[in-house]
Amino acid sequence: MIVDSHCHLDFPDFADELDDVVQRARDAGIGRILTICTRVKNFPQVLAVAERFEDVFCSVGTHPHNAGEELDVTADQLIGLAQHPKVVAIGEAGLDYHYDKAPRDAQAQGLRIHIEAARQTGLPLVIHARSADEDMAAILKDETAKGAFPAVLHCFSSGLALAQTGIELGLYVSFSGILTFKNSQDVRDIAALMPKDRVLVETDAPYLAPMPHRGKRNEPAYTAHTAAVLADVWQQDIETTAQQTTENFFRLFSKVSRPKNGQGAL
Numbered sequence: 001m002i003v004d005s006h007c008h009l010d011f012p013d014f015a016d017e018l019d020d021v022v023q024r025a026r027d028a029g030i031g032r033i034l035t036i037c038t039r040v041k042n043f044p045q046v047l048a049v050a051e052r053f054e055d056v057f058c059s060v061g062t063h064p065h066n067a068g069e070e071l072d073v074t075a076d077q078l079i080g081l082a083q084h085p086k087v088v089a090i091g092e093a094g095l096d097y098h099y100d101k102a103p104r105d106a107q108a109q110g111l112r113i114h115i116e117a118a119r120q121t122g123l124p125l126v127i128h129a130r131s132a133d134e135d136m137a138a139i140l141k142d143e144t145a146k147g148a149f150p151a152v153l154h155c156f157s158s159g160l161a162l163a164q165t166g167i168e169l170g171l172y173v174s175f176s177g178i179l180t181f182k183n184s185q186d187v188r189d190i191a192a193l194m195p196k197d198r199v200l201v202e203t204d205a206p207y208l209a210p211m212p213h214r215g216k217r218n219e220p221a222y223t224a225h226t227a228a229v230l231a232d233v234w235q236q237d238i239e240t241t242a243q244q245t246t247e248n249f250f251r252l253f254s255k256v257s258r259p260k261n262g263q264g265a266l
Helices: 018-027 038-051 064-070 077-079 104-121 134-144 159-167 185-194 220-234 239-251
Strands: 002-008 030-035 056-058 085-097 126-130 151-155 172-175 198-200
Touching: 002 198, 002 239, 018 030, 018 056, 018 151, 030 038, 030 220, 038 056, 038 077, 038 220, 038 239, 064 085, 064 104, 077 104, 085 104, 085 134, 104 126, 104 134, 104 198, 134 159, 151 159, 159 172, 159 185, 185 220, 198 220, 220 239
Parallel strands: 002 030, 030 056, 056 085, 085 126, 126 151, 151 172, 172 198
Antiparallel strands: none
């Protein structure tokens, strides 16, 4: 079994064939799917997807691109919405200085609010970090000093220093289809250095389809391609890699139910 630890099934890209997308994932051995919230105001639609499928779970939170739109979101609001049994994570929240779609102070404010919600609920924070390594590391260190919280650096494409900081603080690191791209040797080098018990795989679908589907719409079934490349990086077989990353997922996202025996086998 493999787990897609991060995708966006509520996006319009999947509206016309969501049942088929989820079934293809099941057929590819994807036993659990985590669909991620990017705007709290859109949380009802995200939750509706998770409630529709037994093997799909969700998060609640505000993407850094949208941080300026949702400055009124509070930790208490996130905590309240996270009480639903299908909500297993907080976020995604973080810093994105590549696109700078929201003021940087708004992104930092949102990130700290989401960290507080993760700290109080014990649910993992899904962290988006792009072109903001130094500020992200500083905030994570500062907030961890106030009290530890579970988290994952999702779709990792940052530098080795941020990955090492995350590991030192007890976080996990997740790799997407970027790991499979020909020009991503630096990401593969980082993956090779990560403790195997702290690594997840994901799609970030509909974005970043892995090889050999690059340039097309991504979907959860393609997680298997990223897992296969990770297996090569770790110089081990795909079955061992799938088992390791899946166990890591259930350890971090402990609110997610495990499949019954035989369901979702690789």
